[in-house]
Structures are given as structure tokens and as C-alpha cells.
Amino acid sequence: xxxxxxxxxxxxxxxxxxxxxxxxxxxxxxxxxxxxxxxxxxxxxxxxxxxxxxxxxxxxxxxxxxxxxxxxxxxxxxxxxxxxxxxxxxxxxxxxxxxxxxxxxxxxxxxxxxxxxxxxxxxxxxxxxxxxxxxxxxxxxxxxxxxxxxxxxxxxxxxxxxxxxxxxxxxxxxxxxxxxxxxxxxxxxxxxxxxxxxxxxxxxxxxxxxxxxxxxxxxxxxxxxxxxxxxxxxxxxxxxxxxxxxxxxxxxxxxxxxxxxxxxxxxxxxxxxxxxxxxxxxxxxxxxxxxxxxxxxxxxxxxxxxxxxxxxxxxxxxxxxx
Amino acid sequence: xxxxxxxxxxxxxxxxxxxxxxxxxxxxxxxxxxxxxxxxxxxxxxxxxxxxxxxxxxxxxxxxxxxxxxxxxxxxxxxxxxxxxxxxxxxxxxxxxxxxxxxxxxxxxxxxxxxxxxxxxxxxxxxxxxxxxxxxxxxxxxxxxxxxxxxxxxxxxxxxxxxxxxxxxxxxxxxxxxxxxxxxxxxxxxxxxxxxxxxxxxxxxxxxxxxxxxxxxxxxxxxxxxxxxxxxxxxxxxxxxxxxxxxxxxxxxxxxxxxxxxxxxxxxxxxxxxxxxxxxxxxxxxxxxxxxxxxxxxxxxxxxxxxxxxxxxxxxxxxxxx
Numbered sequence: 001x002x003x004x005x006x007x008x009x010x011x012x013x014x015x016x017x018x019x020x021x022x023x024x025x026x027x028x029x030x031x032x033x034x035x036x037x038x039x040x041x042x043x044x045x046x047x048x049x050x051x052x053x054x055x056x057x058x059x060x061x062x063x064x065x066x067x068x069x070x071x072x073x074x075x076x077x078x079x080x081x082x083x084x085x086x087x088x089x090x091x092x093x094x095x096x097x098x099x100x101x102x103x104x105x106x107x108x109x110x111x112x113x114x115x116x117x118x119x120x121x122x123x124x125x126x127x128x129x130x131x132x133x134x135x136x137x138x139x140x141x142x143x144x145x146x147x148x149x150x151x152x153x154x155x156x157x158x159x160x161x162x163x164x165x166x167x168x169x170x171x172x173x174x175x176x177x178x179x180x181x182x183x184x185x186x187x188x189x190x191x192x193x194x195x196x197x198x199x200x201x202x203x204x205x206x207x208x209x210x211x212x213x214x215x216x217x218x219x220x221x222x223x224x225x226x227x228x229x230x231x232x233x234x235x236x237x238x239x240x241x242x243x244x245x246x247x248x249x250x251x252x253x254x255x256x257x258x259x260x261x262x263x264x265x266x267x268x269x270x271x272x273x274x275x276x277x278x279x280x281x282x283x284x285x286x287x288x289x290x291x292x293x294x295x296x297x298x299x300x301x302x303x304x305x306x307x308x309x310x311x312x313x314x315x316x317x318x319x320x321x322x
Numbered sequence: 323x324x325x326x327x328x329x330x331x332x333x334x335x336x337x338x339x340x341x342x343x344x345x346x347x348x349x350x351x352x353x354x355x356x357x358x359x360x361x362x363x364x365x366x367x368x369x370x371x372x373x374x375x376x377x378x379x380x381x382x383x384x385x386x387x388x389x390x391x392x393x394x395x396x397x398x399x400x401x402x403x404x405x406x407x408x409x410x411x412x413x414x415x416x417x418x419x420x421x422x423x424x425x426x427x428x429x430x431x432x433x434x435x436x437x438x439x440x441x442x443x444x445x446x447x448x449x450x451x452x453x454x455x456x457x458x459x460x461x462x463x464x465x466x467x468x469x470x471x472x473x474x475x476x477x478x479x480x481x482x483x484x485x486x487x488x489x490x491x492x493x494x495x496x497x498x499x500x501x502x503x504x505x506x507x508x509x510x511x512x513x514x515x516x517x518x519x520x521x522x523x524x525x526x527x528x529x530x531x532x533x534x535x536x537x538x539x540x541x542x543x544x545x546x547x548x549x550x551x552x553x554x555x556x557x558x559x560x561x562x563x564x565x566x567x568x569x570x571x572x573x574x575x576x577x578x579x580x581x582x583x584x585x586x587x588x589x590x591x592x593x594x595x596x597x598x599x600x601x602x603x604x605x606x607x608x609x610x611x612x613x614x615x616x617x618x619x620x621x622x623x624x625x626x627x628x629x630x631x632x633x634x635x636x637x638x639x640x641x642x643x644x
Contacts, residue, residue, distance in 0.1 A: 134568060145504060148512035182467060182556040190470035190553045214557045215564035231512045234504040235536045235554060242537035243565050246456060252574050
């Protein structure tokens, strides 16, 4: 498989991106290749400075850069020779199998909307993140920030996407999907979660186990996948990250707290779109980039598009929404 | 001041309640007294078994109990001689200055609505909790669970209440009030927080410092009071509690993680009502009860009703809402 990487979008571009790509090579599966999008001369310079052979990569030379200050949608249209736009074009044309970028999230989403687009039937793509279970496994939380205002059917579709991703990428045979809520009973919650619980409790598309409270999240006793709206998910994600930082600062060094480190996965897959896309932090370190590439490889292997299409083939959108 | 305690509502009643009341006596301010509501014989038995003199307390004998399985509103009306109903009656009549109960939260709220009632002008009372700042101070988060669905004006009023409580009970002279959100910029968030930000940015009633993300919460660099809806607040509160439990389980023993322990305060003040009411966990230990009584004493000292009325005297409700 061919894994595309935008080397120009991050805060330390292209250095950290190229260093991450160099570091990941020995860990990739047989047959996996990396395609770097960016300024060829700068990419070669980073390789040269670090004793790496640039011939290990396919390089697609681009002349423009979309940075954090660019207006997402405008930048994508007005910088057609940016590394990001070139990456999405290659992804859309099937020349790469997945695309990762530590860049402007809004521009990455614009890139998706202008090129590969959401899977037909998916109302709103979402982003997910892995969280650690205290026994060492990973759970999946989604949406962690794309859709701050959700309807019950968005949460329902997040549950489908999360369940399929946990099967394909986290090797969960029959993932237990729970709804993040403020009480266990079906009657608890806000208007959104009450309606979503009602919809989910009648599903045939995933293994719904009911509501989960945030204090049960990390025990893993109840769920493998936790669904929420992007506002709540983003609050939870950033709070978990802050506990990692506090623990580190206080010299606490346990597997669980270390697994809260964002760099462990390096990026969040965008789910519900027609090709694997992974978005990382702008400030990504080489380690984060390395892990983002591994996450991309895993996400490509999850064959999400086929899995989602299989579900949607069996059911009309109306079935899935009601 | 007279501090009322419902000794019958908790999971281990009245033992833990009475033990907590015995333990707190040496720490109370001069002039503070405890009034225990519950079965007098059982209360005296706990005192006797633990070598404490029951004469240190005023005891109001009651014959009924509202437990966790009771329907909140019905229980309050149908069990007029319950310890909880008697406590609220005493509070409403001014015979005690504040009332604390580790009981059925819904019934406690019903008690408020039937007796002391919300302060005129307050659309929705809310509950708050203290969270630790890494330098050892406390911040205040509200609402942590009473109103799962909020309008911008509810968040605005939470901000007023939180600011006044931080002044009165946490000794913050000019508390910095922030809105919990998923981005720093005014344009970030969901429909609710965007509208609330707009309303708050024009306030004269509190020191609004803008949005805060959850990863900045525990640093204390930006805010002393953080405002959110009860759904998000409850998720944050329970997640923080779970980090306390995980850290304890992993043998991590730092001030910060210990301060995440619910028992540190023992209960959450209900803000926006006509007298101090503190709600604790049903499973409260004697230590939690002891601290809940101290929190009640502090809340009585905060003179919230006067402070809120002062603000509402100066402004019509329309001013405050717009």
C-alpha cells in the first residue's frame, strides 16, 4: 500500500515530517511505501542532513504550502499546487491508499469535501481517537471534535463507524458500543442522548450496550467504543491529554498515563469518508509523525469504505436513521 | 450558625453521617452547631458506640426515610416526617442556616422547589464543584449535573452564581470566569457556547475572560471559575474522579491527584436557591460527611442569597439576560 504524507503543513515542516517518515520505515508492513508531498529540495535536505537515503521515498514535488493561518476552504482552492491539495488529488485518483497530514484541520476537511467526499449515506464524517484502558488495551472515542452540534442520527452513524473501525483496525470481533452519558439508565441524559439512546437501542448495525458514564470509560469493563458529539468528545480528549501532561510533570511514569499521550497514535482518522485520511497536530514531533503513519497504515488495512458500503447496501438510509 | 444534616438518606445511614458529624466538631468555627435530622434512637446509638456525647448535637427526631429508590417529587410530599422533609422545613423556617444531605439528589431538588425555592430571577439553580489547580488552589466548575440541556442565559446565570460563590467561599477577590469550550476563539464551539460567549462578552456582572479548553482547566492560568452546561460538567467531574481512582490504584500519591477525590469537599452546593443546600453522594464515608459539613459552613458564610439579590436589585432580569 502507498501511504501519502503532507510534509509541509506542520509547525516544524518539513523537518519533523521527514524525520518521522525516516523513523517509521523499519516498522512498516512488507509492501508499504511512503509518498512524501512537499518541496523536494527541502525534503532531500532533511534526508541528507540525517544520513537517510531519499530514494526510500517517492517524492511528489509541490511549490505551495497551506499553513495554520490559511482560511480552510479558500486555501484549498487557491493553492492547487500545495502539498495538501496534491495529496488529496493523488488520494482521489487512487495513486495513494491513504493520506496523513499534521496540518490545518479545516483545510484537511475542505480537501475531503472537494475530492474524496463523504461516503454516500453518511450525514457527517467524524474524527475518532484511541484512549487507553487500564489493562493496556485501547478503546475508541468518537466524535472528538468535528461536529460540535449533533443530531441523534449523527451519533447513530458515529456508532456504526466506530464499531466498524474497532473491528477493522483494533481487532475487536464484536465491539461493545456505548453512548457517553450522565447516567446509566435510558431515561438519563440531555435531549440529544435520550433520543440517540432510543434509536441505538433498536439497532441491528452494532452491538449497543447502553449508556456509559465518563468514570467507567478507562476501566474497559463496559465498552470498546464510546460515542458522543464532537463538543463533548473534544472536551474529554483534551482533558485526558492534560492528565498525561500533569502526570509527566509530576514524574508519574505508568503505562496508563503514558498511553494518554497524543503522540502514541499521532493522528485521528476521519471516519465516514471515501478514503483513509488522518489528521495530526500542527506541532507534531517526529515520533508523532511516525505513529501517525502507522495509524494511517492500520486505517488503510481496516477497509472502512467497503465495510460502510456493505452496511449501507443492506439498509436504506431511512432504515439506518430510524 | 446552625448546620442541618440529614442523617438517614445515605447508603450507610445513619452511621456514616453521625460519625462524620462527630469528627467535624473540633474543626467547626466558634458558634457553629450541628442539627441532626433522623431517628433519634439510632443517632444516639451511633454516638454511644463511638464514645461520643450525643448532647453535642441538636437532634430533630423523624420517623420516615427517603432513600435512593424513592421517586423524588412523590417521596418528598408523601413522607412529610422524613429526615429530609423535616430538614427542609427547618431551613425554610430559618431554624437552621444551611442543610446538607447525602441523599437522593432528585428528592433534594424537590425539597428545594417545595420549600426554599430558587432566588427570584434565577431561571435554573445549578450545582458546582471545586477542582484542584496544580499549584494547590481550587477552581470552581458549574453546572456539574443539574441542567443537562441549557440555554445561553442559563450559562450566563451560572457565571454570575459561580463568580459570587468564588468571592464568598473561595476568597477570590475578582474571580476570572471562563466558558468551557473547544477552542479559544469566540467563533469556536457549539451553538450554545457561541451564543453564551456573545452574551458573556458584554457582561458587567462578572470578570469574563473568554473561552477555556479542558486542557487548560487544571493549570489555573486562565480562570478561577469555569462555566458549562450540566451534561458537559457532569462528564468532566466524573472523569476527574476516575483519574483520582486510577492514580490511587496505581499507587500515585501526589497532592494534585489526591485533591481530585470527591471526599475532599464531600458535597456540591446548590447555587441560585434561597438558602444553602449541599448534596453529597449516597455512598459518602464519614470523611466525606465531615467535609460536606465544612463545605456547608463555608457556603453559609458565602451569603450567596444576599449577593445574588444585590446583583438582581441593580439589574432587571432582562438586563441580565441580554
